[in-house]
Every structure is written in structure tokens, then in C-alpha cells.
Amino acid sequence: MDGAKVVKVFGEAYSKEAYAIRDFLARGVVEYEWCEVSGDSDCLHQLGVLDFENTRWPIVVFPDGSTLYAPTLADIATKLGWVSRPRYHEYDLSIYGAGPAGLSAAVYAASEGLRAVVIERAAVGGQAGTSSLIENYMGFPQGIAGAELAERARQQAVKFGVELLLMREGIRATFMNGKIEVSLADGSLLRARANICATGIEYRSLGVPGEQRLLNSGLFYGAGASEAPMCDGKNVFVVGGGNSAGQAVMNFARTAKKVTMIVRGPTLAATLSHYLLDRITQTKNVEVLFGSAVTQLFGDTQLEAIRIVRTSGEDEVVDAERLFVCIGGAPNTDWAKETTIVRDRNGYLVTGADLGEFPEFERCWPLERRPYFLETSVPGSFAAGDVRFGSVKRVASAVGEGAMAVTFVHRYLAESANQ
Numbered sequence: 001m002d003g004a005k006v007v008k009v010f011g012e013a014y015s016k017e018a019y020a021i022r023d024f025l026a027r028g029v030v031e032y033e034w035c036e037v038s039g040d041s042d043c044l045h046q047l048g049v050l051d052f053e054n055t056r057w058p059i060v061v062f063p064d065g066s067t068l069y070a071p072t073l074a075d076i077a078t079k080l081g082w083v084s085r086p087r088y089h090e091y092d093l094s095i096y097g098a099g100p101a102g103l104s105a106a107v108y109a110a111s112e113g114l115r116a117v118v119i120e121r122a123a124v125g126g127q128a129g130t131s132s133l134i135e136n137y138m139g140f141p142q143g144i145a146g147a148e149l150a151e152r153a154r155q156q157a158v159k160f161g162v163e164l165l166l167m168r169e170g171i172r173a174t175f176m177n178g179k180i181e182v183s184l185a186d187g188s189l190l191r192a193r194a195n196i197c198a199t200g201i202e203y204r205s206l207g208v209p210g211e212q213r214l215l216n217s218g219l220f221y222g223a224g225a226s227e228a229p230m231c232d233g234k235n236v237f238v239v240g241g242g243n244s245a246g247q248a249v250m251n252f253a254r255t256a257k258k259v260t261m262i263v264r265g266p267t268l269a270a271t272l273s274h275y276l277l278d279r280i281t282q283t284k285n286v287e288v289l290f291g292s293a294v295t296q297l298f299g300d301t302q303l304e305a306i307r308i309v310r311t312s313g314e315d316e317v318v319d320a321e322r323l324f325v326c327i328g329g330a331p332n333t334d335w336a337k338e339t340t341i342v343r344d345r346n347g348y349l350v351t352g353a354d355l356g357e358f359p360e361f362e363r364c365w366p367l368e369r370r371p372y373f374l375e376t377s378v379p380g381s382f383a384a385g386d387v388r389f390g391s392v393k394r395v396a397s398a399v400g401e402g403a404m405a406v407t408f409v410h411r412y413l414a415e416s417a418n419q
């Protein structure tokens with residue numbers, strides 16, 4: 001795409017809103033140019049900005065020349081043509097979440113002739129969409145950026161005829177007469193004969209003072225694939241010892257002055273893939289602090305320093321402009337709270353044979369047959385990917401479960417048609 005055809009985002013350094021827009025565009029594989037502005041930037045005249053202080057930043061200029069001032073993500077999605085209304089009153093299958101599990105379910109459902117709809121509250125790709133390079137997904141020996149993998153899956157699902165509704169969030173579910181009815185955050189209702197919940201997990205926060213104030217102003221949850229260019233020559237800190245943290249470390253290490261990985265445990269061997277562990281150990285500008293935790297953040301409008309406390313009792317405050325928190329997350333299952341769907345104590349959706357270990361299951365399961373492998377305690381309601389109790393937190397397993405769930409959806413629909 002040539003320069004004139006890319007989206008341009010103009011905003012102030014450390015603007016939370018500008019970060020959210022960059023992250024959203026990067027996850028949607030929309031090519032964009034980031035232009036940092038201040039009161040004396042040359043581009044102000046070209047943008048028609050006469051009064052810097054009183055202008056509503058960020059400004060987004062689209063390839064057709066149209067301009068949005070301080071847009072929401074929904075405004076941008078609408079402008080990009082990503083927001084549409086449901087085409088049907090009722091679907092065979094509704095899929096919640098367009099991460100790897102939901103996208104895979106969409107590809108299989110649509111290619112096998114089901115009238116399927118995917119509801120996604122943000123951009124496609126889920127957590128995988130934030131990954132700079134997925135190296136362990138079969139078929140991509142050089143690795144593939146998570147956003148690119150997601151975009152390919154999106155195109156494939158759409159080619160087969162799936163309907164994809166972005167910027168919509170499922171907030172409450174009701175199961176009645178063999179149908180699932182879901183209330184969306186925009187007030188609309190969506191009805192289907194079966195559903196797959198593939199809503200994944202939400203990043204966990206540090207739980208330290210100042211977090212909300214500095215979020216996206218130097219402090220970021222996740223691996224910040226879109227932030228890497230902003231970390232050139234800087235000291236970057238990454239909290240976490242899992243694969244997402246390890247990947248983030250390696251991504252930043254290419255351009256940052258130094259990357260410090262802050263790990264609670266005494267070793268990385270149990271939490272990190274072998275290939276990442278080797279690279280981290282061999283990269284000169286990476287330091288790993290074991291037995292350490294971030295306990296305090298400093299800075300009024302942007303992150304300036306962090307306090308690191310060691311299990312040995314040492315305690316230091318270090319200058320820090322960029323801190324990325326990659327410490328896993330909690331499942332997105334609030335919508336299931338008022339249903340008879342069984343969740344474990346952490347909120348994960350329990351499926352298949354695992355349900356037998358939860359006493360409430362026998363009280364609510366209405367059929368003679370036992371639940372299918374990925375079926376929840378509500379017949380016809382399935383779960384796939386990270387949101388599922390006992391799931392393997394990997395792209396490949398999420399993709400596999402999404403595909404497998406569709407097979408069980410067929411069985412369920414056939415059996416309910418015969419009743």
C-alpha cells in the first residue's frame with residue numbers, strides 16, 4: 001500500500017486514546033502511519049489545526065481523505081466498513097469471540113453449510129492477534145504474526161459465508177425451548193439453535209496503586225505488538241514468565257536498549273517454551289530478574305518509574321517508561337453468571353466428562369445422554385479454546401477445539417431435529 005493509501009493517526013506521545021487506536025488497527029492488520037504531534041509540529045497546518053490545545057486529539061485521516069476527531073474504536077470500525085447488522089432473525093449457530101477458537105469454528109461451520117454468525121466485541125484475532133510472531137503453529141516454519149494469521153482466518157470464514165459482527169459484545173444469555181438468546185451490549189438480541197463460546201481470557205492486572213491512571217500511558221497489558229516501534233532505544237520492562245511474556249521480550253529486544261524481564265518464580269524452565277528460553281538466555285540486551293515483583297508505579301500522567309521488590313528483601317525504584325504486563329488472565333464468562341452453565345471457581349466453563357466432578361451438574365442437566373466432549377451443562381451450548389476449563393492455552397489447541405465443537409454442534413442439531 002503506498003503512503004497516500006494508509007490510515008494516518010495523529011496524536012500526542014503517551015496518549016491513551018492514540019494507543020488504543022494503534023493497537024486496534026494493528027490487530028485488524030490495517031496498515032497505518034503513526035504521527036506524534038506537539039504544539040509546533042509541521043503537520044498542524046496540513047491538518048487544519050489552528051488551536052493545538054483545544055483540538056480533539058487523536059485525529060485519524062482515512063485514505064479517502066475523510067477525518068475523524070477523537071474517534072471511538074466503534075467509529076473507526078464503522079468507517080472501515082466492519083460494523084454491520086445481523087442479516088437473519090435466527091441462526092443455526094452463534095459463535096462468541098473471534099480469536100483462534102471462534103475463527104476456526106466459523107471456518108468449519110460455514111464451510112459445512114451452517115447458517116453461522118460470529119460476535120466479537122473488539123477486533124478479530126483475540127490474544128493471538130496481539131502476538132508479534134507465533135512460531136509454534138504448524139505449517140509456518142518461519143512463524144507468522146498473530147494478526148496476519150487471524151486476518152487469513154477471517155477471510156477464509158467470510159469466503160465460506162459466515163457473518164461476522166464486530167464491536168458487539170454478548171452480555172447475557174437465556175436458554176429457552178432449545179434456543180439460545182443472547183443480549184448484546186448495543187441492546188439487540190441474537191437467537192440461535194446452538195452456540196459456541198470462544199470468549200477466551202482477559203489480561204490480569206498487577207493489582208498495584210496507580211494502575212488505572214497509567215494504563216496505556218507507559219503501562220500496557222499484553223505484549224504490545226503495536227508498541228514495539230515506540231520502544232526504540234528505550235529501557236523496557238516485561239512482567240511475566242510465560243510464553244506471551246517471552247515473546248514480548250524477544251520482540252522488544254530487537255530495537256530497545258535493554259529489556260528487563262521480571263519473573264516471580266526462581267526459574268523460567270517450567271513456564272517458557274524451550275526455544276524461547278534459549279533465545280532469551282542468549283540475547284545480550286535482555287536481563288531476567290527472578291524472584292521479583294513490581295509493587296508500585298510512579299508518574300502522574302505517564303509512567304516514569306517502578307518499584308521492584310525481590311523475595312530476598314531487596315527493594316529498588318528504577319526509571320521505566322514502558323512496562324508490559326503479561327501474567328495470564330481470567331476467563332470472559334460474566335455473561336454466564338445467571339445461567340445454569342457450570343463454571344469452575346475461577347470462572348472457566350466446564351465441559352464434557354469434567355462436568356461429572358461438579359455436583360450442580362446433575363441438578364441441571366436435562367437429557368439422558370451425557371454431554372459431548374466440548375458441551376457445557378446446557379445442551380447445545382459449547383465452549384472452545386482458552387475459556388474452557390482444562391484447556392491448553394495454545395493457538396493450535398484453540399483452533400482444534402473450534403473445529404471439533406462444530407462437529408458436536410452438527411450432532412446436537414441432528415438430535416434436536418429428531419425430537
Ligand SMILES: Cc1cc2nc3c(=O)[nH]c(=O)nc-3n(C[C@H](O)[C@H](O)[C@H](O)COP(=O)(O)OP(=O)(O)OC[C@H]3O[C@@H](n4cnc5c(N)ncnc54)[C@H](O)[C@@H]3O)c2cc1C
Nearest residue numbers: 097099100101121126127128170200244385386393394395
Ligand atoms: C502475546 C501473546 C502471545 C502468544 N503467543 C502464542 C504462541 O506463540 N503460540 C501459541 O500457541 N499460543 C500463544 N499465545 C496463546 C494464544 O494466543 C491463546 O491460547 C489463543 O489466542 C486462545 O484463543 P481463543 O480463541 O480461545 O481466545 P482469545 O484469543 O482470548 O479470543 C477470545 C475473543 O473473544 C472476544 N470476546 C470476549 N468476550 C466477549 C463477549 N462477551 N462477546 C464477544 N466477544 C468477546 C475477545 O475480544 C477475543 O477476541 C499467546 C498469547 C498472547 C497474549
